[in-house]
Amino acid sequence: MMEVRVLRLDHRRVRDARITTHVCLTARALGASGVFLSGDHDKKLMGNVQDVVKRWGGNFQVEYCKKWGNLLEEWKDKGGEIVHLTMYGEQVQDVTPQIRSSPRDKLVVVGGSRVPSKVYQEADWNVSVTTQPHSEVSALAIFLHMLYDGKELDLEFENGDMKVIPSARGKNVVMKNKTEKNNLDEKVTGDD
Structure with missing residues (x-):
């Protein structure tokens, strides 16, 4: 079965704590198995998310990733694919069936303040969830919902x-x- 993990780029501890927490909670609730957090190493945020996992169940993991560029390369070297959520890619409704049809593990990249061009270049798919400015949380939710074809709404979380x-x-x-x-x-x- 395909594993899906999320890479949250450029987390800023003071400014982004709430939005990054929501990225993690959305990823967990909608079927991803974990989040890699780049930018500031925010142990408090990571602990808060792991506390949610303890209370509500599941095996979701939050890991700090100092060098996200290395993570992209390692992910691809292990046979995984990279999906970058952006305003500037192929439309989500058009490309998600193709992404879903590949059984390979997926790393879903959601941006921070400014996404470096390396992400666009390394991505197997740059996916546009609308062509308008909006939240990485909403983009992630819509993409995961479409990727799992709605089945994520029936997930059961054990050991909570x-x-x-x-x-x-x-x-x-x-x-x-x-x-x-x-x-x-x-x-x-x-x-x-």
Whole structure:
């Protein structure tokens, strides 16, 4: 089965902590097995993401990658393919079936402040998720959804301490050996 990992380029600890955290959470929730974080080595962010994995389950990994250029070369040397999400590539709706048809592992690159030309050159696919400025989080979510053909919405995460049970109203969270229920109607009316 194809492994998908994400490379987050040029993380800046102070400025990008929230957006990079959302890249990691989106990657995890939508089926990627891990994120490589380049730029600032942000141990706090990495720890926070690993805490989410511990509480909610799965085998998702966050690793620091000081030299992302080496990672691109190593990924390709091991037979993997690189998908770069950008405004300037082939349209996601046109190219994703081709990407999906290849069983080789994928490294999905999402940019930071400015993506170096080496990324465009090394990528097997430069994929445009719209031709308009928007968030790397939304681009990643749309691409993963299309790559997995919607099947990622049914993922089960094992070994977590918490699990949401879908319901029409309220919050139903199952915790190991305990169930917490908060009815949305009660919260709205102020009855706790």
